[in-house]
Amino acid sequence: MKSLSFSSVFLFIISSSIYAQGRFDDVEIKTTQLTDHTYMLEGAGGNIGVSVGDDGVFVIDDQFAPLSEKILRAIKELSDQPLKFLVNTHYHGDHSGGNENMAKAGATIIAHDNVKKRLEAKQRDGSYKPEEALPVITFNDKLNISINNESVAIFHVNNAHTDGDAILYFTESNVLHTGDTYFNGRYPYIDLNSGGSVNGYIEAAKRGLMVIDENTKIIPGHGKLSNQQEYKKFLKMLEELRDNIQKAIDDGKTEDEVKSDETLTKTYDDLGYGSGFINSERIRLTFYKSLKGNKS
Secondary structure, three states: OOOOOHHHHHHHHHHHOHHHOOOOOOOOOEEEEOOOOEEEEEOOOOOEEEEOOOOOEEEEOOOOHHHHHHHHHHHHOOOOOOEEEEEOOOOOHHHHOOHHHHHHOOOEEEEEHHHHHHHHOOOOOOOOOOHHHOOOEEEOOEEEEEEOOEEEEEEEEOOOOOOOEEEEEEOOOOEEEEEEEEEOOOOOOOOHHHOOOHHHHHHHHHHHHHOOOOOOEEEEEEOOOEOHHHHHHHHHHHHHHHHHHHHHHHOOOOHHHHHHOHHHOHHHHOOOHHHOOOOHHHHHHHHHHHHHOOOO
16 A cells, blocks of 8 residues: 555545544643663553664554554654654554554554454454554564664563563663563553453563663563662563462452452552552452453
C-alpha cells in the first residue's frame, strides 16, 4: 500500500474519526528526550518510545486511534524523516489502537505472533480490525532491527502481562521499553484471560533487569520514566506479594478471604501502589487466581 504524507493522514484521521471528540480532546502529548535520538511520548494510554535518525522514524506503541493526529504531530516535531517501523508491545487497545492510522502514515507494523492472532480475531464488539491495523512482520522469540545507527533487540517474554508481550532494548542508547510488563510505582494489570500470569510477569521483570545497568533509561508501559533502582523495587513488590498470597493459599484461605485481607498488600498499599487502574483488592484477586491456576 502506498504511504500517505503526514498532511494526508491528518485529513484522513479528522474525516474518519468522529469519535475522537470527547475524552481525548484535552489530552496533550508530552515529549521527553532520552538520548540524542530517542524519546518518550506520554498521552493517554501506554507510553510511546521513538527513535529518529537518517534511517527514518521507529515507534513503539501508538495509544488510541483518536490520538494519532496529536502523536504524529509530536513525532513530526522531532523528525521530518518518514515513519519506518511501529512495534506493538502487546495487543491491548491503549497500545495498538492507532495501528491503522500509523500504517496509513507509512509504518510497517511489527509484533509477536500472538499479537497478530488477537488483533485479527473477532473483537469484543463483534467487529474485525481492518487489514491495515494488523502486524506485517511477526516473530516468535526474538528479533533484531538495525536502525538509526544502533541495534534494537526485541524479545518475547512468556505469559507475563499477556501471551504476546515484547520488551525492546536500544543497545547503543541504553534505553529499555518494557511495555506493560512494568507499571512504574503502581500495581500492574496482569491480563489472565489473555495469557498473562503472575509467575510469567515476575520472570519478565527479571529478564528486563538482566540487560540493563544503573544508567539505563526505562520507558515503562505506564508511569513516569524509570531507572534500574525503581525497576528492582517493582520486582521486589511482585515477589513479596506472590509470597504473601501463596502462603495464604497454602494456609487454606479462600478467594474471598484473600480478596478482603488488606494485610497481604498493606506495605505497598501504603506506598500508593493501589492508586492506579488496579487497586489493592483487585491485585490480591489477580494473584490468587493466577497462583491457583484459575484464569476464569
